[in-house]
Amino acid sequence: MISKDEAKKGLEMTGTESTLRGTREATPTRGAGPSLCSGAVNGAQDAVEEALGNFRLSVHAWSEAAKRPIALEAATRPHSMAWRRTLAWAMGVVLAAGAASGGLYERHHRQAMAEQARERQLQLEQREAAQRAAEMDQLLANVDRDVSQEVPDALEPLARMMTDDGGSKKE
Amino acid sequence: MTRSTAPEIARREFSQVVADHRPQLFRFLLASTRDPDLAETLTQDCLLKAHRNWAGFRGESSALTWLMRIAINVQKDHWRNRRIQFWRTTRTNSVDVDEASDWLPSGAGSPEQHLLAREQVKQVWRAVDGLSPRQKSVFLLRHVEEMDIAEIAVATGLSQGTVKAHLSRALARVRAEMEGTR
Numbered sequence: 001m002i003s004k005d006e007a008k009k010g011l012e013m014t015g016t017e018s019t020l021r022g023t024r025e026a027t028p029t030r031g032a033g034p035s036l037c038s039g040a041v042n043g044a045q046d047a048v049e050e051a052l053g054n055f056r057l058s059v060h061a062w063s064e065a066a067k068r069p070i071a072l073e074a075a076t077r078p079h080s081m082a083w084r085r086t087l088a089w090a091m092g093v094v095l096a097a098g099a100a101s102g103g104l105y106e107r108h109h110r111q112a113m114a115e116q117a118r119e120r121q122l123q124l125e126q127r128e129a130a131q132r133a134a135e136m137d138q139l140l141a142n143v144d145r146d147v148s149q150e151v152p153d154a155l156e157p158l159a160r161m162m163t164d165d166g167g168s169k170k171e
Numbered sequence: 172m173t174r175s176t177a178p179e180i181a182r183r184e185f186s187q188v189v190a191d192h193r194p195q196l197f198r199f200l201l202a203s204t205r206d207p208d209l210a211e212t213l214t215q216d217c218l219l220k221a222h223r224n225w226a227g228f229r230g231e232s233s234a235l236t237w238l239m240r241i242a243i244n245v246q247k248d249h250w251r252n253r254r255i256q257f258w259r260t261t262r263t264n265s266v267d268v269d270e271a272s273d274w275l276p277s278g279a280g281s282p283e284q285h286l287l288a289r290e291q292v293k294q295v296w297r298a299v300d301g302l303s304p305r306q307k308s309v310f311l312l313r314h315v316e317e318m319d320i321a322e323i324a325v326a327t328g329l330s331q332g333t334v335k336a337h338l339s340r341a342l343a344r345v346r347a348e349m350e351g352t353r
Contacts, residue, residue: 044346044349044350047291047349048342048345048346048349050291051291051292051294051295051345051349052295052314052345054275054288054291054292054295055291055292055295055296055314055315056314056315056317057275058271058272058274058275058288058292059198059201059202059274059315060198060315061274061275062201062271062274063194063197063198063201063202065274066197066201066207066210067194067197
């Protein structure tokens, strides 16, 4: 994936001192002059340098992928937080007041509706009572009329003797 | 044109410093914790502390060095905190070495090269795991953030000689890890 050359190129591109130089700075020297195993030592050193280069690029890639949109405003301007908190409080108070007044209005509205319903019910009952009374009067009147027209059997002869205008018949 | 007040200038300067150095702070904390969420939280803590103390920053060191010093202290405080200590053992979001090694920059390369690079990164992570917190900070500042010895000494509050010694031990461990798995 990342060749040694690429890693070195990446280091150069950052414009900083080479990581590899720092590695050498901190690493104890393994002998001043050339030795028989200097090739092997150099090979191991190169491998470490390459691994460190890959490690650095890997961490950079991970960090790039993991970083999120910066909440700079929150970090640099704490007073904006206070402003937001105040706004939240104000909105909370407005909402609470709205809810309370809404509740009161709803209660008042319900009371008025109940009152109206009661009045309507009362009027309906009064109207029904009046109607019942009228029906009862009519019924009684009908009974009176029927009773007055019918004559018991015992009084039938007497009724025959009477004229329609209340006088007696002359036979 | 209106004249800017001193606090406004300071705020603008600080915003610029944050914009310039936040990625480095986050990267250093991410490499230290291997936990993106925790790194994000610690970065925010660090910037908040820096903002509170911005007036006291006299420019004796670079802003990045100063911020790194705060980041190291924030990290130290985090692990020292007892409540966190409890959670540290029971709940951690740190990714393991294998997962951390998956991150490689995209580019041309054969599958073999990719595998080799991944293996090398894994070996370095394993070596970093075995370092003391101080060695780890020094190692990451040097080999991830590419700071020089003097800057690392200021950021960590150590002498340059101690920084070199820590680096030497850290590199010896990396080398041992690479030779052990070879």
